Amino acid sequence: MSAARIPTITPYPDGPLILRGDVQLETPDGTRIDPHRRTVAPCRCGLSSIKPFCDGTHKVTGFRTDD
């Protein structure tokens, strides 16, 4: 695998993680989670209504990161 194809996870300031690359998302019991798209945003504030994905709720709850 070339370096360019290593999956990346980027924490965006005051926002979600952004996950790029070939990663399989699974529930704790091993059930596959459909990512729906190539680039996905896992929730980081814990308040999303569509976890494990971000739904923008962090913007109305004042979620802040330290960067």
Place this chain on the structure above:
Amino acid sequence: MYDTAPAIRRIVVFTPRGPLSDAVLERLTSSARPELSAPADDAVRRSEDILADDDVQSALFLLYASAYGSVEGIDPGSEWDPDLIRLRRSLEEAFEAALRAQVAMPALPEPTPDAVARALFALVEADDSPSVARHLARRATAEQVRESLVLRSVYTLREADPHSWAIPRLTGAPKAALVEIQADEYGGGRPDRMHAELFAQALRGAGLDDGYGAYLDQIPAITLAAQNMMSMFGLNRRLLGAIVGHLAAYEMTSSIPCRMIAGGLRRLGFGDEVAEYFDEHVEADAVHEQIAAHDLAGGLAAQRPELLPDIVFGAAACLCVEGRAGAQALAAWDDDRSALRPGAGS
């Protein structure tokens, strides 16, 4: 040979709204060559508010429809007609001047991805336009929901297209960011997942016509202006910063409102085939807004700091014009009126 017989005009789903749009329609759909500069000058001179001017905005809409090929019956051979290009430029000059006069510009951030993204999120958060999504979530009737879908369809049946004009004008990281967003908008290789197709499905599910322009005669000037603004920003390379800023603001005002709208649709008993477009945007635009703010708008500002003022202008203009269009619809619904224009012949 393209058929340029006058009869072709019958299939264009558009009724002129004044002398200027009448002349433009004639030029785009027939071999007739009515004079354009006098009606254009007259229309601009007498207009008190270009953004809400039916004749000017519908003429501009037709001129852009010629570039997109979005409206049936427009002769492809007229796309680069010098008279029509000259006309478009003169109308754009008046339209852009009106936008720049109307849009309040915030202080500019430093041209770094982080500072630009923070400034854009702050700009969106400070926007106090009345919320159409909240009305749809809580109080709207099914008929008002259908009207909101009709208003939205001007953009969403061609979703993402105005911003795609920017792709060849960008290089490096901001280009990769825009393509990352647009690839998702266009379904990631799956035609049935294209956002425009999901919206067509929503229209059909709500008992509406999914043909582009089917309701054109009922679209108010300010809603055409919102679409024309994107087309103008996208088609003019000198406005590259503005189309990038516009996309950032558009994405940043989507995920939470779409969740509210999906809730409103279900409250009124619309099916999942109608709500799916909005469900998809809750998740997709929470991704897109990060990429658009940091990597696209912030990345472009870092790469080309001279574009920073227009990046911010494009974002502020998006909020201003979408806000006006939304306020006009809400005012109509508050009065128990339709938010649509009376259609041709009705």
